[in-house]
Amino acid sequence: MSENFSRAEILLKRLQSFDYLRGLDGETLRRLANASSWKVYAPEAVIFWEGDVESNLFYLQYGSLKALKSSPDGRKQVLRFINAGEIFNEMGALAHRPNPATAIALEESGVWLIPRHALEEIVSTHPRTAMQIIENMADKIIELVTLAADLSLKTVEARLATLLLEQAEGDVIKRRRWTNQIELAARLGTVPDVLSRVIRDLTKAGLIEIDRQQIRIIDRGGLLARAKPEEKP
Amino acid sequence: MSENFSRAEILLKRLQSFDYLRGLDGETLRRLANASSWKVYAPEAVIFWEGDVESNLFYLQYGSLKALKSSPDGRKQVLRFINAGEIFNEMGALAHRPNPATAIALEESGVWLIPRHALEEIVSTHPRTAMQIIENMADKIIELVTLAADLSLKTVEARLATLLLEQAEGDVIKRRRWTNQIELAARLGTVPDVLSRVIRDLTKAGLIEIDRQQIRIIDRGGLLARAKPEEKP
DNA sequence: TGGTTTACCCGACAAAAGTCGGGGCGCAAA
């Protein structure tokens, strides 16, 4: 497995520059890298299903994924996007819980699978890493709390406006292959038709411009106003 | 402060029977108890506000609380109820993050405030406890994922049916002072009027009975059917 | 090159959720 060995070397380098594991010594990282395995997923491939008990911790080296839940009638709610450099499935790896969501690759994605036992060993010997994991989970809780509140309290228009303002670098959002209205709608918790309508309204109001390559914010202030529900005392 | 001292003795006893801290030795627990302070909140009192940076970990000895987010127009989304024996604010205490939600007492509630430094010391010396905390946070993530998906994918009727089935002991749910339609609506992410309508429908359909003291499930099967969105291929 | 697929668009409609005005009942303070 010289193929896998050299890959492990790559992972080792990655791990060393990896915030999540800051403070671990070289020997520990090396053992972690050697115990891990490597897997590549094609676009649309399923990494794991909701309800699966999956005991590896995943580290996404390149590519991007989505975590979603779907209902029997086919609607989907994307809970978060996972980008290169992030880890996922603390659920299964650390807490022995069945995963609450399904993970699907948006593009070709390379993933390291770090086995539970190696991880638990580290947690029990490196409290600093345990704290990193706790902080990471705290951030996820914050995101989920925000998502739940937004779904409950904001309109689709407000959620879209918020998302655009968050995602924009400068005033534009580059559209990737999967930044289409279907994925966007799933992210916002609605359906493509409704999203299309809202985009039309925002475009007509002169707040945004959209074409095949990008979304451009024209009127930041106006968009910001639509991102918040109305005051009403 | 002999008052506080004897209270610390009480806390010590509690802590000893506390899953969350299983595996800690007596001396450690004693120091933890002595470092902590005690506070009682009246009904409707605010323990902390969304956005506050609050560095204590809270342990609810008796009473009950709700964690919620509210929008400028006055609507509220309850994220979870906190019952006696649970801890909260891992956010602020362990991850140094501003709290994402507001905590409010539903009834008179007695709370222990465990200071951050004492806790961090334990996490760094007792990996078993760190794992407990991680598992606890994983459970919260699972609950929030479920909440977000339900808000997005299910109707108010389905959410109410699910809640009733979950909360029922046997076939009845005892109504406490705060199990009124206002709180219930905030929990389900809707408004009292809509909830009232749904309750009327379920009652007319012979699935539940409701009076001032309790809610009784008449037809478990029928309720279960309404708890799920329709299949539709 | 033509045919198929994919993403997007749109108007009209249906369903779900939210709002409004009004009214009733029981309990408790004045």
Added chain:
DNA sequence: TTTGCGCCCCGACTTTTGTCGGGTAAACCA
């Protein structure tokens, strides 16, 4: 005992969201 308040109920209306049927245009492929 009256008055006021909290909680709940209800019908009618509006807004928001989801659905349906049908359409166009660019991209992709054999």
